[in-house]
Amino acid sequence: MKEKKSVLVVDDDKVVLNGFKQTLESEGYTVDTAETGKEAIEKSNKAIYNLALIDIRLPDMEGTQLVSAMRAGVPKMVKIIVTGYPSQENAIEAVNKGVDAYLIKPVLNTDEFLRTIKEHLRKQQEAITYGEEKVKQFIEARAEEHEARGAAHKRRTKGKRKK
Numbered sequence: 001m002k003e004k005k006s007v008l009v010v011d012d013d014k015v016v017l018n019g020f021k022q023t024l025e026s027e028g029y030t031v032d033t034a035e036t037g038k039e040a041i042e043k044s045n046k047a048i049y050n051l052a053l054i055d056i057r058l059p060d061m062e063g064t065q066l067v068s069a070m071r072a073g074v075p076k077m078v079k080i081i082v083t084g085y086p087s088q089e090n091a092i093e094a095v096n097k098g099v100d101a102y103l104i105k106p107v108l109n110t111d112e113f114l115r116t117i118k119e120h121l122r123k124q125q126e127a128i129t130y131g132e133e134k135v136k137q138f139i140e141a142r143a144e145e146h147e148a149r150g151a152a153h154k155r156r157t158k159g160k161r162k163k
């Protein structure tokens with residue numbers, strides 16, 4: 001059974017929150033919402049989200065500040081800035097803060113919106129799988145080294161007993 005991916009939508013506009021929530025839930029995602037940066041931080045400290053959609057302008061902080069706060073607490077979460085106020089300045093700041101994508105509201109192309117989310121979640125899963133595979137390889141290599149040392153020690157000990 002495939003694990004449902006969870007998304008946190010952070011926006012002070014209830015219409016946007018509900019629109020994103022309905023769209024994402026219809027695609028099988030588990031969706032939670034927050035209207036402020038503080039609420040988003042509290043929720044992300046209590047639950048694990050695969051992805052956060054973050055408005056650039058929140059009542060209590062800039063979306064890029066929230067990205068930094070969330071990055072420190074949940075570094076593997078995909079973070080996507082969604083803004084109705086696009087500018088080169090905030091796009092550069094978002095990228096410098098480690099945002100995974102930058103989308104402009106209103107989202108007119110739902111397919112593109114969903115494709116962006118799916119692509120970033122796919123990359124996240126690949127990174128997790130790659131990390132797990134590396135750990136498995138490391139453990140297997142250490143186990144082989146341990147077995148080889150044990151066998152060599154037995155040979156040395158056996159050889160000393162014969163003399």
